[in-house]
Amino acid sequence: MRGPRIKKGLPRPVSPDDAVGLAETVEELAAQDWVGCRDRAVLLLLYGAGLRISEALGLKGSDLPLGQTLTLMGKGGKQRVVPLLPAVRAAVDDYVDQCPWPIGKDDPLFRGVKGGALTQGIVQKATAKARRVMGLPDTATPHALRHSFATHLLGAGTDLRSLQELLGHASLGSTQIYTKVDAASLLDTYRSAHPRERD
Numbered sequence: 363m364r365g366p367r368i369k370k371g372l373p374r375p376v377s378p379d380d381a382v383g384l385a386e387t388v389e390e391l392a393a394q395d396w397v398g399c400r401d402r403a404v405l406l407l408l409y410g411a412g413l414r415i416s417e418a419l420g421l422k423g424s425d426l427p428l429g430q431t432l433t434l435m436g437k438g439g440k441q442r443v444v445p446l447l448p449a450v451r452a453a454v455d456d457y458v459d460q461c462p463w464p465i466g467k468d469d470p471l472f473r474g475v476k477g478g479a480l481t482q483g484i485v486q487k488a489t490a491k492a493r494r495v496m497g498l499p500d501t502a503t504p505h506a507l508r509h510s511f512a513t514h515l516l517g518a519g520t521d522l523r524s525l526q527e528l529l530g531h532a533s534l535g536s537t538q539i540y541t542k543v544d545a546a547s548l549l550d551t552y553r554s555a556h557p558r559e560r561d
Contacts, residue, residue: 375510396460408507410450
């Protein structure tokens with residue numbers, strides 16, 4: 363027998379201040395300066411450019427130096443071009459300057475403390491530590507930063523088709539979930555601000 367379909371929960375974005383705060387707190391809590399720069403750069407790529415964590419960790423030395431855009435190969439071999447904010451490029455440059463390991467063209471851009479490729483688990487662990495310090499919920503994960511990127515762009519007026527391209531979604535249906543997220547936050551704002559709601 364097939365079990366009932368479980369309804370997909372809505373992504374839980376964090377606020378713009380909390381997204382940037384997570385990246386800064388991860389840097390402050392790191393045991394070594396270069397590790398802090400590395401983790402900050404990874405989180406800013408997720409929030410500032412909407413990368414999946416696997417895409418950020420899949421970057422290589424050949425992607426350097428970063429320009430105003432980055433070409434990525436996402437899920438299903440789908441290629442997309444994402445714009446990079448100056449703050450994101452600066453964070454990656456800071457990390458590259460401080461990284462103790464040489465980064466050749468074929469080497470992973472983000473390295474672990476022993477020189478191997480950085481893993482998702484290390485980034486998730488550092489983010490969990492930072493969110494506890496900041497008092498954020500368990501939903502404030504690296505993946506939530508990608509959700510936040512999408513939700514904040516949609517809230518600022520980005521159309522769904524453009525957002526689909528930026529996120530690298532194969533179907534528009536995957537992107538439409540963010541309209542529900544935006545509607546949910548709009549409803550929260552309405553409930554907290556409308557005078558009749560407080561009677």
